[in-house]
Amino acid sequence: MRSIFLLMSLSVLGACGDNADNSVAAVSQISAATPKPTKCTITSNSIGDIALGNTIAQVRLGHPQAVLTPLKDNEDVAFTSIKITPEIEIFAYTENTNTANANNSETNPITYLSTASRVCKTADGVHPDMLLADAEQVYGAVQQIIMSEADAAQTAEFDEQPPELSFQIDDSGAFDLTDKSLPKITTDYQDGAKIKSIAVMNLPAEDATNTAQ
Secondary structure, eight states: OHHHHHHHHHHHHHHHHHHHHHHHHHHHHHHHHSOOOOOOEEOSSEETTEETTOBHHHHHHHOTTOEEEEEEOTTSOEEEEEEEETTEEEEEEETTOSGGGGGGTTTSBEEEEEEOOTTOEETTOOOTTOBHHHHHHHHOSEEEEEEOTTTOOEEEEETTSOTTEEEEEOSOBOOOTTOOOSSEEESOBOTTOBEEEEEEEOOOHHHHHHHHO
Protein backbone atom coordinates (compact mmCIF):
# COMPACT_ATOMS: atom_id res chain seq x y z
CA MET A 1 0.00 0.00 0.00
CA ARG A 2 2.81 2.33 0.92
CA SER A 3 4.54 1.58 -2.41
CA ILE A 4 1.36 2.38 -4.32
CA PHE A 5 1.02 5.72 -2.50
CA LEU A 6 4.66 6.56 -3.27
CA LEU A 7 4.18 5.80 -6.97
CA MET A 8 1.04 7.97 -7.09
CA SER A 9 2.89 10.83 -5.40
CA LEU A 10 5.76 10.62 -7.89
CA SER A 11 3.27 10.60 -10.79
CA VAL A 12 1.56 13.76 -9.47
CA LEU A 13 4.90 15.50 -8.97
CA GLY A 14 5.95 14.52 -12.48
CA ALA A 15 2.75 15.94 -13.93
CA CYS A 16 3.21 19.16 -11.98
CA GLY A 17 6.76 19.39 -13.27
CA ASP A 18 5.59 18.94 -16.85
CA ASN A 19 2.92 21.64 -16.40
CA ALA A 20 5.50 24.00 -14.92
CA ASP A 21 7.85 23.40 -17.85
CA ASN A 22 4.99 23.95 -20.29
CA SER A 23 4.04 27.19 -18.51
CA VAL A 24 7.60 28.50 -18.66
CA ALA A 25 7.80 27.59 -22.36
CA ALA A 26 4.48 29.32 -23.04
CA VAL A 27 5.61 32.49 -21.25
CA SER A 28 8.86 32.43 -23.21
CA GLN A 29 6.95 32.11 -26.48
CA ILE A 30 4.65 35.00 -25.56
CA SER A 31 7.62 37.17 -24.59
CA ALA A 32 9.36 36.40 -27.86
CA ALA A 33 6.20 37.13 -29.86
CA THR A 34 5.53 40.44 -28.09
CA PRO A 35 7.29 43.28 -29.95
CA LYS A 36 9.65 45.37 -27.88
CA PRO A 37 8.56 48.98 -27.30
CA THR A 38 9.97 51.21 -30.04
CA LYS A 39 11.47 54.52 -28.99
CA CYS A 40 10.72 57.34 -31.41
CA THR A 41 13.16 60.22 -31.09
CA ILE A 42 13.11 63.16 -33.50
CA THR A 43 16.59 64.48 -34.31
CA SER A 44 17.97 66.94 -36.84
CA ASN A 45 18.16 64.19 -39.48
CA SER A 46 15.87 61.34 -38.39
CA ILE A 47 12.58 60.23 -36.88
CA GLY A 48 12.81 57.00 -34.94
CA ASP A 49 15.69 55.16 -36.58
CA ILE A 50 14.68 56.24 -40.08
CA ALA A 51 17.14 58.83 -41.32
CA LEU A 52 17.29 61.28 -44.17
CA GLY A 53 19.30 59.64 -46.92
CA ASN A 54 17.86 56.18 -46.26
CA THR A 55 15.80 54.60 -49.04
CA ILE A 56 12.37 53.01 -48.78
CA ALA A 57 14.01 49.71 -49.73
CA GLN A 58 16.31 50.04 -46.70
CA VAL A 59 13.34 50.82 -44.48
CA ARG A 60 11.59 47.65 -45.66
CA LEU A 61 14.70 45.63 -44.85
CA GLY A 62 15.22 47.20 -41.43
CA HIS A 63 11.55 47.08 -40.42
CA PRO A 64 10.04 43.87 -41.82
CA GLN A 65 7.07 44.24 -39.47
CA ALA A 66 6.23 47.77 -40.68
CA VAL A 67 3.32 48.50 -43.00
CA LEU A 68 4.43 50.68 -45.92
CA THR A 69 1.76 52.36 -48.03
CA PRO A 70 2.43 54.52 -51.13
CA LEU A 71 0.31 57.69 -51.16
CA LYS A 72 0.02 61.04 -52.95
CA ASP A 73 -0.47 64.47 -51.44
CA ASN A 74 -2.72 67.31 -52.61
CA GLU A 75 -0.14 68.32 -55.21
CA ASP A 76 0.05 64.78 -56.66
CA VAL A 77 3.52 64.22 -55.18
CA ALA A 78 4.18 60.63 -54.11
CA PHE A 79 5.20 59.80 -50.55
CA THR A 80 5.18 56.73 -48.32
CA SER A 81 3.38 56.05 -45.04
CA ILE A 82 5.59 53.92 -42.76
CA LYS A 83 3.61 52.43 -39.87
CA ILE A 84 6.21 51.01 -37.47
CA THR A 85 3.71 50.21 -34.69
CA PRO A 86 0.05 51.15 -34.10
CA GLU A 87 1.36 54.23 -32.24
CA ILE A 88 4.14 55.27 -34.62
CA GLU A 89 3.54 56.38 -38.20
CA ILE A 90 6.14 58.26 -40.23
CA PHE A 91 5.69 59.86 -43.66
CA ALA A 92 8.62 59.91 -46.07
CA TYR A 93 9.23 61.89 -49.26
CA THR A 94 12.10 60.90 -51.51
CA GLU A 95 13.95 62.60 -54.34
CA ASN A 96 12.18 62.60 -57.70
CA THR A 97 8.90 61.24 -56.36
CA ASN A 98 6.73 63.07 -58.86
CA THR A 99 4.42 61.05 -61.06
CA ALA A 100 7.01 60.51 -63.79
CA ASN A 101 9.59 59.03 -61.41
CA ALA A 102 7.32 57.28 -58.91
CA ASN A 103 8.67 53.85 -59.91
CA ASN A 104 12.14 54.83 -58.63
CA SER A 105 10.96 55.99 -55.20
CA GLU A 106 12.04 52.71 -53.54
CA THR A 107 15.72 53.40 -54.19
CA ASN A 108 15.81 57.20 -54.06
CA PRO A 109 17.11 58.79 -50.83
CA ILE A 110 14.59 60.16 -48.36
CA THR A 111 14.76 63.96 -48.21
CA TYR A 112 11.81 64.75 -45.92
CA LEU A 113 10.27 62.97 -42.92
CA SER A 114 7.26 63.92 -40.82
CA THR A 115 5.12 62.43 -38.08
CA ALA A 116 1.91 63.26 -36.25
CA SER A 117 2.47 60.52 -33.66
CA ARG A 118 2.56 62.01 -30.17
CA VAL A 119 4.96 59.34 -28.88
CA CYS A 120 7.65 60.76 -31.18
CA LYS A 121 9.58 63.48 -29.33
CA THR A 122 12.55 65.73 -29.88
CA ALA A 123 15.48 65.53 -27.46
CA ASP A 124 13.84 68.43 -25.60
CA GLY A 125 10.51 66.61 -25.28
CA VAL A 126 8.52 68.54 -27.89
CA HIS A 127 6.01 66.33 -29.70
CA PRO A 128 2.90 66.36 -31.92
CA ASP A 129 -0.30 67.21 -29.99
CA MET A 130 1.71 69.43 -27.62
CA LEU A 131 0.30 72.85 -26.79
CA LEU A 132 2.06 75.60 -28.71
CA ALA A 133 2.36 77.58 -25.48
CA ASP A 134 4.21 74.66 -23.86
CA ALA A 135 6.55 74.35 -26.86
CA GLU A 136 7.41 78.04 -26.42
CA GLN A 137 8.78 77.19 -22.98
CA VAL A 138 11.30 74.95 -24.74
CA TYR A 139 12.11 76.71 -28.03
CA GLY A 140 11.34 80.32 -27.17
CA ALA A 141 8.58 82.54 -28.49
CA VAL A 142 6.80 81.91 -31.77
CA GLN A 143 8.72 83.95 -34.32
CA GLN A 144 6.06 83.59 -37.00
CA ILE A 145 3.23 81.38 -38.19
CA ILE A 146 3.03 81.04 -41.97
CA MET A 147 -0.01 79.86 -43.92
CA SER A 148 1.03 77.96 -47.04
CA GLU A 149 -0.20 79.30 -50.37
CA ALA A 150 -0.56 75.78 -51.76
CA ASP A 151 -2.65 73.95 -49.16
CA ALA A 152 -3.26 76.54 -46.40
CA ALA A 153 -1.22 74.47 -43.93
CA GLN A 154 0.09 76.52 -41.01
CA THR A 155 3.70 76.23 -39.86
CA ALA A 156 5.10 77.76 -36.68
CA GLU A 157 8.70 78.88 -36.28
CA PHE A 158 10.26 79.40 -32.85
CA ASP A 159 13.14 81.69 -31.88
CA GLU A 160 15.41 78.88 -30.68
CA GLN A 161 14.23 75.78 -32.53
CA PRO A 162 16.63 73.44 -34.38
CA PRO A 163 16.70 74.82 -37.94
CA GLU A 164 16.21 71.39 -39.51
CA LEU A 165 12.82 70.92 -37.83
CA SER A 166 9.44 72.20 -39.03
CA PHE A 167 6.33 72.41 -36.85
CA GLN A 168 2.91 72.31 -38.49
CA ILE A 169 0.09 73.46 -36.21
CA ASP A 170 -3.62 72.65 -36.12
CA ASP A 171 -4.88 75.61 -38.19
CA SER A 172 -5.10 77.77 -35.08
CA GLY A 173 -3.02 80.74 -36.17
CA ALA A 174 -4.82 84.06 -35.68
CA PHE A 175 -4.62 85.68 -39.11
CA ASP A 176 -6.04 88.97 -40.34
CA LEU A 177 -8.82 87.73 -42.61
CA THR A 178 -9.06 91.12 -44.33
CA ASP A 179 -5.47 90.80 -45.54
CA LYS A 180 -5.57 89.11 -48.94
CA SER A 181 -1.79 88.94 -49.44
CA LEU A 182 -0.05 85.55 -49.58
CA PRO A 183 1.57 83.90 -47.83
CA LYS A 184 -0.23 85.00 -44.69
CA ILE A 185 2.05 85.55 -41.67
CA THR A 186 1.26 86.17 -38.00
CA THR A 187 2.76 85.70 -34.55
CA ASP A 188 -0.60 85.24 -32.84
CA TYR A 189 -2.47 82.01 -32.24
CA GLN A 190 -5.68 80.87 -30.60
CA ASP A 191 -5.89 79.49 -27.07
CA GLY A 192 -5.33 75.75 -27.08
CA ALA A 193 -3.30 75.80 -30.31
CA LYS A 194 -1.33 72.58 -30.74
CA ILE A 195 1.49 71.17 -32.82
CA LYS A 196 -0.07 68.91 -35.45
CA SER A 197 3.08 67.31 -36.84
CA ILE A 198 6.86 67.64 -36.81
CA ALA A 199 9.02 67.33 -39.91
CA VAL A 200 12.73 66.88 -40.56
CA MET A 201 14.29 67.98 -43.83
CA ASN A 202 17.58 68.62 -45.57
CA LEU A 203 18.56 72.26 -45.36
CA PRO A 204 19.63 74.10 -48.52
CA ALA A 205 23.43 74.23 -48.73
CA GLU A 206 23.53 77.95 -47.88
CA ASP A 207 21.36 77.51 -44.77
CA ALA A 208 23.40 74.50 -43.63
CA THR A 209 26.61 76.55 -43.90
CA ASN A 210 25.14 79.41 -41.87
CA THR A 211 23.92 76.97 -39.20
CA ALA A 212 27.38 75.38 -38.91
CA GLN A 213 28.92 78.80 -38.34
